[in-house]
Amino acid sequence: xxxxxxxxxxxxxxxxxxxxxxxxxxxxxxxxxxxxxxxxxxxxxxxxxxxxxxxxxxxxxxxxxxxxxxxxxxxxxxxxxxxxxxxxxxxxxxxxxxxxxxxxxxxxxxxxxxxxxxxxxxxxxxxxxxxxxxxxxxxxxxxxxxxxxxxxxxxxxxxxxxxxxxxxxxxxxxxxxxxxxxxxxxxxxxxxxxxxxxxxxxxxxxxxxxxxxxxxxxxxxxxxxxxxxxxxxxxxxxxxxxxxxxxxxxxxxxxxxxxxxxxxxxxxxxxxxxxxxxxxxxxxxxxxxxxxxxxxxxxxxxxxxxxxxxxxxxxxxxxxxxxxxxxxxxxxxxxxxxxxxxxxxxxxxxxxxxxxxxxxxxxxxxxxxxxxxxxxxxxxxxxxxxxxxxxxxxxxxxxxxxxxx
Numbered sequence: 080x081x082x083x084x085x086x087x088x089x090x091x092x093x094x095x096x097x098x099x100x101x102x103x104x105x106x107x108x109x110x111x112x113x114x115x116x117x118x119x120x121x122x123x124x125x126x127x128x129x130x131x132x133x134x135x136x137x138x139x140x141x142x143x144x145x146x147x148x149x150x151x152x153x154x155x156x157x158x159x160x161x162x163x164x165x166x167x168x169x170x171x172x173x174x175x176x177x178x179x180x181x182x183x184x185x186x187x188x189x190x191x192x193x194x195x196x197x198x199x200x201x202x203x204x205x206x207x208x209x210x211x212x213x214x215x216x217x218x219x220x221x222x223x224x225x226x227x228x229x230x231x232x233x234x235x236x237x238x239x240x241x242x243x244x245x246x247x248x249x250x251x252x253x254x255x256x257x258x259x260x261x262x263x264x265x266x267x268x269x270x271x272x273x274x275x276x277x278x279x280x281x282x283x284x285x286x287x288x289x290x291x292x293x294x295x296x297x298x299x300x301x302x303x304x305x306x307x308x309x310x311x312x313x314x315x316x317x318x319x320x321x322x323x324x325x326x327x328x329x330x331x332x333x334x335x336x337x338x339x340x341x342x343x344x345x346x347x348x349x350x351x352x353x354x355x356x357x358x359x360x361x362x363x364x365x366x367x368x369x370x371x372x373x374x375x376x377x378x379x380x381x382x383x384x385x386x387x388x389x390x391x392x393x394x395x396x397x398x399x400x401x402x403x404x405x406x407x408x409x410x411x412x413x414x415x416x417x418x419x420x421x422x423x424x425x426x427x428x429x430x431x432x433x434x435x436x437x438x439x440x441x442x443x444x445x446x447x448x449x450x451x452x453x454x455x456x457x458x459x460x461x462x463x464x465x466x467x468x469x470x471x472x473x474x475x476x477x478x479x480x481x482x483x484x
Contacts, residue, residue, distance in 0.1 A: 080472055081114050082449070085123030088409075088436040089454045092125060097445045100472035104441060121467060121474060123449055127458055129412065130438030131446040131468060132389035133193035133419025134186060136320050136348040136373025139215065140198050140208035142182040143378045144387055146172050151383055157264055157291060161232055164380040165203050175207065180215040182377060183223070185387035188479050190448040192223045192470040193420050195287070195348075195373070197230040197257060200248050202238045209248045222475040222484070226423055228287055230257035234264040235274050242274060249282040256282070259289040261300045268303055276307045279316070287318040287348070294327045294356075301325060301336060308343050315344035318422060320373075322347060327356035334362075341367040346422045350375040351396035360400050364410065364418075365432050371419030372396055372411075389415055390450070390462045397459060405456045406433050412455055413437060420446075445472040 080097040087093055092108035114120070141164060143149070153163040171178065186194065196216075198209040209229060216225040229248040235241050235258075249256065258275035261268030279286045292300055301319065308317050319340075326333045337358060340347065346369040349357065363370050374392050377385030397411040413430040417438040421429035427444070428437035437443075451465040452458030468476035476482060 080119045080121060080445075082121045082123055082128065082447075082469075084108055084125055085128035085449060086125065087128045087439045089127055093128075095128065097469075097472040100445055102439065102441050102443050102445055105439075119474075121449070121469075124465075126449045126465065126467075127452050127455060128439065129448045129450065129455065129458075130416035130420070130443075131193070131448045131470065132191040132393075132416055133371060133423060134191050134373045134389055134392075135193070135195040135318075135371035135419040135422050136350055136375055137186075137194060137196050138199075138376045138379065138381075139179045139182055139194075139196040139212050140175070141168065141376055141379040141381060142178055143171065143380070144182040144185060144385075145178065146378075148378075148383070153381055157260060158233075160381050167380045168204075176211045176214050179211040180218050182387055183215045183219055183225070184481050184484075186389070187219060187222050187468060187470075188476045188481050189388045189390070190450070190466055190468050190476075191387075191389050192446045192468065192475070193423050194223055195226040195228060195255065195419075195423060197228050197232075197289075198248070198253070199232040200229050200241070200244045201231065201233040202240045202244065203233070205244055206248055206251070209251075209253070213252065221473075222470055222481060224423065226254040227252070228255035228257045229253040230289070231259060234259065235271055236265040236267055246278060249278060249284065253282075253284065255285045255287050257287050257289060260292050261288075261303065262296055263292050268300055272303055272307055276311060276313070279313070280311060285316045285318070286313070287320055289320050290322045293324045297322065297324050298328055298332060298336070305339055305343065305345070308345060315425060317343070318346040318348050320348040321350065321352070323349070323352040323354045323357045325356075326358045333358055337362055337366045337368060344369070346371065348373055348419070348422065349396070351392060351399045353399055360396075360414065361407070361410070361433060364414070364430050367431060369418065369421045369429055370414050371422045372415040373419070388462070390459065394459050394462065405454065408456045408459055409436065410434075412459055416448075446470050
């Protein structure tokens with residue numbers, strides 16, 4: 080494939096050659112070699128060329144994308160919100176597999192080709208939500224890389240039978256073992272984390288801990304995760320999601336956590352929360368921590384926010400971090416694209432400092448987004464609609480519609 084007349088990360092107009100799903104060459108506009116027979120041409124029309132997005136924190140199983148807007152009825156707190164979801168998720172206007180697949184399709188159409196999705200497993204839904212996410216993963220196997228996380232949204236210890244369903248989902252191919260609020264929800268953090276790490280070790284999968292706990296309580300749970308990561312030799316296999324209050328205690332604690340995450344290669348997945356107590360994005364990246372971005376729920380029974388567009392969520396990440404400089408806003412874009420990619424695959428390059436723009440070098444995987452915009456920062460601000468999406472060197476979406484399905 081030849082992608083003609085694009086601006087990689089906003090640089091000078093170039094022609095980009097793709098071979099075997101990788102970037103093979105980048106030439107100044109019009110200076111490239113002749114195309115081999117049978118090669119396809121994508122007209123860049125002077126658009127920006129960026130890595131495609133990586134959504135590493137999304138709840139596909141609870142989506143209402145594409146359905147009529149409904150009044151928010153959730154109660155405060157994880158348990159109250161989960162009970163609201165239980166009362167409503169079966170009564171949606173269309174069946175769960177259709178809306179899960181439809182939401183994934185919209186995500187791909189808007190530029191996301193790497194997805195780590197939660198799939199709630201508990202005694203209410205059993206494996207129904209897990210099966211719907213696995214079916215969507217299979218349907219779009221040629222359009223996006225999807226990792227499915229078995230997720231005890233209702234906790235592990237509160238309802239008998241949960242552990243058995245979690246283990247069955249791992250037997251059926253879950254990619255990641257989830258945990259949630261070990262202190263606040265299950266109120267037995269040692270036992271909760273022993274089960275999470277035990278199942279992950281048994282089935283040789285990674286771990287993702289959903290942490291909403293505030294301040295010192297959140298730090299306490301995080302230290303228990305750190306302790307187990309080190310003791311079990313699970314460096315590079317653990318992600319902390321949300322964890323939006325870990326910066327609330329004091330600067331010394333924040334610095335200690337950042338340095339320890341870097342030492343043990345513990346990743347962080349943020350959803351760009353509206354809080355000032357999260358750990359510094361710049362400090363995390365420059366310390367060497369893998370940081371990715373996700374949309375979380377998408378217009379579901381938990382929240383009316385989310386629209387399947389990671390360019391919108393990148394704007395939110397820049398905004399909630401107070402970024403104004405172009406290099407900081409482009410760091411948010413690098414986190415939303417290659418930061419998440421490096422969580423899903425450690426072979427992917429990632430940003431390591433302000434100014435890094437990974438993902439578009441010769442030899443990098445051709446998972447790409449062409450989008451209109453003067454500069455990468457203006458693309459985040461304006462969120463252009465003229466998009467072409469490439470996965471593994473193949474066009475999978477154009478004009479906000481999935482192709483070749």
